[in-house]
Amino acid sequence: MDLLRFITAGSVDDGKSTLIGRLLYDSKNILSDQLEQLEKQSLNRNGGEIDLALLTDGLRAEREQGITIDVAYRYFSTPKRKFIIADAPGHVQYTRNMITGASNADLIIILIDARQGVVEQTRRHSIIASLLKIPHVVVAINKMDLVNYSEEVYNNIVLDYAQVASQLGLSDVRFFPISALTGDNIVDYSRHTVWYEGPTLLEYLEDVVVAGDINHSLPRFQVQYVLRPQLPELHDYRGYAGKVQSGVYRKGDKVIVLPAGLETTISAVEIGGQEVEEAFAPQSAVIHLSDDIDISRGDAIVASDALPAVQNEVDAIICWLDEKKLIKGNKYYLQHNSRNIRVMVKEIEYRIDVNTLQQEDVLNGISLNEVAKVKIKSSAPLVFDAYADLRANGSAILIDETSNSTVAAVLIQKNPGN
Amino acid sequence: MAKRRLDYLEQLEAESVYIFREVAAQFERPALLFSGGKDSITLVHLAMKAFAPAPIPFPLVHIDTGHNFQEALDYRDQLAAEVGATLVVRKVEDTIRERQLTEPKGKFASRNWLQTYTLLDTIEEFEFDACIGGARRDEEKARAKERIFSVRDEFGQWNPKLQRPELWNLYNGRINKGENVRVFPISNWTELDVWRYIQKEGISLPSIYFSHERDVIEHDGQLVAMSPFVRLDESDRILRKRVRYRTVGDMTCTAAVESDASNLDEVINEIILTRISERGETRIDDRVTEAAMEDRKKNGYF
Structure with a gap:
């Protein structure tokens, strides 16, 4: 049994909450006391009909206003898989929440209202999926019950969306004709869509292969914490604790410690205090090196034959997450895994319209929810791979030094060379 | 070639170990809030794995309401001794007396709410900057919106509208003096995950x-x-x-x-x-x- 993390993008109007409620309800992941509470709430608000959307509203303000404000995480499982849903709001003013939810997702469910087809919001969600390189895209064409389960309507939307997908370079895209309200093709097959021959949504979520998305060929490891037990019997113990971001680490491997550039060899690999043959992504491990060199938190231990980039200046796509604007020349902390470096946003090249992908000139800084292309100059060399090549080593955040807030998501780009 | 695939419990464990190490690296005075329940017992086990063979680099803190099950208290003392951790116990009883708090009344008068006073006093006493807890997002609706690093102001208050975005596995633990962070390493575990992990790892309860x-x-x-x-x-x-x-x-x-x-x-x-x-x-x-x-x-x- 493995784990699938997915995000559902959409607004209440698209039936996003209803879809999640339906997945939980039909897969028997809602328990009787939760159902009882739901019935009670539905009675207060809807005059009786069970409203599955109410299952997912967590905060009082959300229940009062009938909207989703923040990302909520939901959990359910079937005998085949454990699922973690990032339930994110869909409106443009919540783009930052969607990006937050999307950052860890293996798969995105984009909801389309069958009566409306591909709309601006569909494009925006697809652009975000492509920016963040979410490996698998599910297009759930919802409210099929309101278009008489028309195959023609469905096929037209599929054709329209296929264009969007090819423009954005989305590769693994799957379509499902569903009704969240009535449950068609979500957990159970619909008797209204005999023309549809694919799996139900849940069947697909159970079977889609995500293990292949993990890179086992490019060894990347960053030191999180240096283990030096202050115990007499472990006097000489010195282990570097961290997470294998990608690739495989074995005893005897030749490695380089960056940014210092020191060569050495792995003398042992441990997991949970036990020596192991190898450690691979996404395991948390401890690496021992045969030479006594000065290594601290944030240093990278990588294979000598497949080096990451080491640069003081990088190109990046950023999504701005803060109320305070980004102004050219501002200084921040950049947190790249366990490494913290002071950086300056040296150049704001252009803003990217998340509805159209158009590049726009920037006159007055970058505001909340906006996406931009920037140049970042750092006070010490960054050791990275482009986000497109390796999510785990190409992502970072910016932190405001004065408020401590997380102000930007940073996707480091391939550099044209400098 | 080896299969190199983790099952879901191994993935959850790897993520939790990563979070524990972030806490140890980012904070000066972390503490693990230990109640004697299965979730905090699981936390102690994960912390041991995160730092082995070194001891857990922070104390276990128990806010004792005085209404605990004796079995849980005995277990607490035994576990702390076994793992060689410092155990700090602070009693709600003492806070009630010193701060002249009013005991809740009623048939099942619960000191659950009053625990918060003792907890905040304890955080201040030891200047803890991070408190690790065993809360899970599947437990309850408000918890479903909780971050893994949850920043609290000097009154310990959670502001659900001003939460820091938490992207990828990047946890921003920067705070001002007086503030603290609550950290939830098993946020993504469900009740059943915890039970299955306890079984798999042979953890005693x-x-x-x-x-x-x-x-x-x-x-x-x-x-x-x-x-x-x-x-x-x-x-x-x-x-x-x-x-x-x-x-x-x-x-x-x-x-x-x-x-x-x-x-x-x-x-x-x-x-x-x-x-x-x-x-x-x-x-x-x-x-x-x-x-x-x-x-x-x-x-x-x-």
Whole structure:
């Protein structure tokens, strides 16, 4: 049994909450006391009909206003898989929440209202999926019950969306004709869509292969914490604790410690205090090196034959997450895994319209929810791979030094060379 | 070539270990809040794995309401000794006296709410900048929106509208003096995940998690243990039942479930078959309003 993390993008109007409620309800992941509470709430608000959307509203303000404000995480499982849903709001003013939810997702469910087809919001969600390189895209064409389960309507939307997908370079895209309200093709097959021959949504979520998305060929490891037990019997113990971001680490491997550039060899690999043959992504491990060199938190231990980039200046796509604007020349902390470096946003090249992908000139800084292309100059060399090549080593955040807030998501780009 | 694929429990473990190491690296004075319940027992086990062979680099802190099960307290002392961790115990009783707090009244007067005062005093006393807790997002609606690193102001308050975005596995633990961060390494685990992990790793639990005989009274469909902290009414009948606990909190606010499950296999089977949620079945204090948890968290609770 493995784990699938997915995000559902959409607004209440698209039936996003209803879809999640339906997945939980039909897969028997809602328990009787939760159902009882739901019935009670539905009675207060809807005059009786069970409203599955109410299952997912967590905060009082959300229940009062009938909207989703923040990302909520939901959990359910079937005998085949454990699922973690990032339930994110869909409106443009919540783009930052969607990006937050999307950052860890293996798969995105984009909801389309069958009566409306591909709309601006569909494009925006697809652009975000492509920016963040979410490996698998599910297009759930919802409210099929309101278009008489028309195959023609469905096929037209599929054709329209296929264009969007090819423009954005989305590769693994799957379509499902569903009704969240009535449950068609979500957990159970619909008797209204005999023309549809694919799996139900849940069947697909159970079977889609995500293990292949993990890179086992490019060894990347960053030191999180240096283990030096202050115990007499472990006097000489010195282990570097961290997470294998990608690739495989074995005893005897030749490695380089960056940014210092020191060569050495792995003398042992441990997991949970036990020596192991190898450690691979996404395991948390401890690496021992045969030479006594000065290594601290944030240093990278990588294979000598497949080096990451080491640069003081990088190109990046950023999504701005803060109320305070980004102004050219501002200084921040950049947190790249366990490494913290002071950086300056040296150049704001252009803003990217998340509805159209158009590049726009920037006159007055970058505001909340906006996406931009920037140049970042750092006070010490960054050791990275482009986000497109390796999510785990190409992502970072910016932190405001004065408020401590997380102000930007940073996707480091391939550099044209400098 | 080896298969190199982690099952879901191994993935969850790797993520939690990563979070523990971030806490140790980012903070000067972290603490692990330990209650004697299965979730915090799991935390201790994960912390040991994160730092092995070194000892856990922070103390275990127990906020003792005085209404605990003796079995849980015994287990706490034994575990702390076994793992060689410093154990800090602070009593709600003392806070009530020193700060002249009013004890809640009623049949199942719970000190659950008052714990927050003792917790905040303890954080101040030891200048803890990070407190690690065993809360899970599947427990409750307000918790579903909680971050893994949850920043609290100097009053310990949670502001759900001003949470830091948490992207990828990048945790921003920067705070100002006086603020602290609550960290939840098992946020992404469900009740069943915890039980299965306990089984897989062979973690021992306090005996009250397994079937035993106990005097209880039945109230509003829930079985509450007889104890000096429960006010008996004339209509109450004391029953002798075979029960186990699904969660372990205070004797006044945790209900038992009837059960013959005497080992982990049997307990897990019962949990898979049950149609009632963990909190719904066993927590008396959550039944007050729809927003009970949200309100408590805003006031500094976990």
